[in-house]
Amino acid sequence: AQRVTQPEKLLSVFKxxxxxxxxNYSYSGSPELFWYVQYSRQRLQLLLRHISRESIKGFTAxxxxxxxxxxxxxxxxxxxDSAMYYCALNYGGATNKLIFGTGTLLAVQx
Amino acid sequence: xxxxxxxxxxxxxxxxxxxxxxxxxxxxxxxxxxxxQTPGQGLQFLFEYFSETQRNKGxxxxxxxxxxxxxxxSEMNVSTLELGDSALYLCASSTxxxxxxxxxxFGSGTRLTVV
Numbered sequence: 001a002q003r004v005t006q007p008e009k010l011l012s013v014f015k016x017x018x019x020x021x022x023x024n025y026s027y028s029g030s031p032e033l034f035w036y037v038q039y040s041r042q043r044l045q046l047l048l049r050h051i052s053r054e055s056i057k058g059f060t061a062x063x064x065x066x067x068x069x070x071x072x073x074x075x076x077x078x079x080x081d082s083a084m085y086y087c088a089l090n091y092g093g094a095t096n097k098l099i100f101g102t103g104t105l106l107a108v109q110x
Numbered sequence: 111x112x113x114x115x116x117x118x119x120x121x122x123x124x125x126x127x128x129x130x131x132x133x134x135x136x137x138x139x140x141x142x143x144x145x146x147q148t149p150g151q152g153l154q155f156l157f158e159y160f161s162e163t164q165r166n167k168g169x170x171x172x173x174x175x176x177x178x179x180x181x182x183x184s185e186m187n188v189s190t191l192e193l194g195d196s197a198l199y200l201c202a203s204s205t206x207x208x209x210x211x212x213x214x215x216f217g218s219g220t221r222l223t224v225v
Contacts, residue, residue: 034213043113044200046213086153096143096204096214097166100153 002027002091006101013077014109021072021104023061023087032090033070034098035061039083047085048072057081077108112137114217116201122223128189131220135182135203141165142184143214144176147198156199159184188222196224 003026013019025031033050047056050063050070061072070087087101115134123129135142143166144156155168159178176186182203188195198221202214 036216043218044216046215049213088153092158092166095160095165096141096158097155097168098143098145098153098214099155100145102152 002089002099004087004089004099004101006085006087006104008104009102010105010107012107012109015079016076019072019074019077019081019106019108021085021087021106023070023072023101025068025070025087025089027068027089027091029091029093031063031065031070033061033063034088034090035059035070035072036086036088036100037083038086044086077106079108079110082106082108114139114201114203114215116199116217116220118220119218120221120223122225123191125191125193125224127191128187129191129222130185130187131199131201131222133184133186133201133203133217135184135201136215139203139205139215140182141204142178142182143202143204144184144186145200145202146170147200147219148196153200156186191224193224196222198222 005024035047037047038044048061059074063070084103086103088098117132141160143158145153147153158166162178173189178184198219200219201217
């Protein structure tokens with residue numbers, strides 16, 4: 001069965017420190033993976049798609065099929081990065097059906 | 111361009127009642143999905159609609175149902191409410207099925223409290 005695991009509920013780092021939010025998945029098909037972010041009092045919004053291999057707000061994520069991981073990384077954390085981050089897997093194939101991880105709260109300390 | 115609009119923002123209902131939530135997708139988006147978000151279970155997929163047809167369904171009891179209209183607006187209904195149905199219900203839209211790779215746009219949600 002498909003599953004998305006985010007092992008850390010909370011990750012606390014200091015401003016300027018590197019950040020790595022972990023995400024592992026289990027899926028027999030070809031995965032489509034995303035990172036979504038929810039800032040305080042804002043709606044859930046798309047941060048990254050693995051298919052586009054883009055960098056948004058300094059964040060990157062590489063799909064590692066061998067390790068079934070899609071970790072989110074940023075070399076230097078900023079206070080405004082503090083938010084809830086969700087990793088998600090689309091397992092609907094040609095349709096939309098996402099399974100989300102339980103989320104990691106990133107707290108960037110000044 | 112207006113975002114995904116969900117109404118109402120807050121609802122308080124009594125056990126056994128039913129409730130209808132509404133979602134207006136972004137103009138031009140034809141796929142609408144619904145998710146339930148709770149502290150214990152996180153975000154869980156309810157269903158997806160495209161062209162007035164349910165394309166996908168999550169693992170929720172039959173008390174949860176939905177529909178989509180010709181203008182792509184969608185409603186979800188929960189009958190015989192239980193305390194455990196208290197949650198934030200999120201609607202998300204995308205251009206069409208298979209565009210999951212493009213990512214959803216989420217609404218702000220409807221906070222349902224069952225007492």
